[in-house]
Amino acid sequence: MFDFLESGQYDVLGAFWVTVQLTFYSAIGSLIWGTVLAAMRVSPVPLMRTFGTVYVHVVRNTPLTVIVMAASLGLFQTLGITLTGSDDFEVIGFRLAVLSLIAYHATFVCEALRSGINTVPVGQAEAARALGLNFSQVLSLIVLPQAFRAVVTPLANVLIALTKNTTVAAAIGVAEAALLMKEMIETESDAIFLVSAMFAFGFVVLTLPTGMLLGWVSKRVAVKR
């Protein structure tokens, strides 16, 4: 039944490994960039607030597919920005895909964090200010640590969506799971149900434990109020 796998023609595990790598680097990047955006949106500097708001509204209303294609056709093929010294298309495509995934998912991290900041009682910030802490200290020492603990579940949902959205990188030829599935479905046309089920199963395996693990974490770290 799985004889198309035995030919050694398709590296399914390798493709899913690329998916995992895309998810890993994009998750870290969008967590950092999303936190910076959230800090900008609550900062005392009006200009930074405006920038954060405009960035979030523009980017989250743009389809990820448009961002990924623009990174490949626009940034790389037109402007010659490769993000790497080498001219290996695999590496360039991978890095551009990570860049686009970060730019897009950071907006959702930012919105999740902002809602987390809203769950922190006003008294926490007031007490911190009464102690003489300045804005960056209030945010980084008092408010954000509590906000992060409140938004583990929303962030887990963003991570799961990010895992699924790495498939969009297939549009610029990054050799991840969805691209391999497209290839296999075309060549092994007598086994499309089997091939599809296999890739669907792969994604269920990737997303289900993430959700369960982070659900457990969110219960453990939740701030009791």
Added chain:
Amino acid sequence: MSNLSVLYDAPGPRAKARNVLYSVVFVVLLGLALWWVLDIMADKNQLDAEKWSPFVSDGRVWTTYLIPGLLNTLKAAALSILIALPLGAVFGIARLSDHRWVRVPAGAVVEFFRAIPVLLMMFFANAAYAQFTDISSDVRPLYAVVTGLVLYNASVIAEIVRAGILSLPSGQTDAAKAIGMRKGQIMVYVLLPQAVTAMLPALVSQIVVIVKDTALGGALLGYMELLSQVRLITANYGANTIAAFTVVALIFVVLNYLLTSLASWVEGRVRRAKRSTGAVLHADTNTEMEFDEPNVAS
């Protein structure tokens, strides 16, 4: 903490000066980044007037490419919404059924389709239609895109509907039972109409998700929607890649922004109407729906 100014003291003279300094530094950094990008663009001749002017002066760019593309995007999105909404409502209600044999399979279907990427479903639908049906190859991408979007979004809408109904106070069901309504009547006359108010914001952001996801069909299945017009425009108007992407992205942003604004307007009206009639579902007692799908479309 919705009033964010509690995070910092009211700025005094020194803080004001510091904020001005930060603003200036930020503007300079932003300006440097912009200048760097514009410099590269000018270097690659992407700023030339003839690459941007067709979008303003040549109506044919719009009539031949952008508007038909936009219409195709809207067509796929509208079809998906029209099919996914009732299907999602049915599955959402089925998950709340009293019968195990309805509840469990419906739950399994919903959870399965929510866990896999929408692109995989589009690929599968495309291949399955090619092999088992005689849908002609020029409309097959549309069918595949709509099938993928329906499968995924119906399962998300099912969760929205379920959360919306669960967010209603249980007194509603009790009262309806007390006046002798049957289960079907309770759902149709009592629960669903009230749940719609609570669901509206989540439903509209799901519609935005659907509009955004149609772009996948353009990039990977050859459906001639808005994004796929970029290639045609750059082929016909002298490699104006940056200009074409900018215009297409702007159209998407404006379209989705309009949808979101419309939704908050409708939501405001519905909420106000509810309050004035003294209905049970006040805006403040309306407990937050336990639905936190982040609506991260592709």
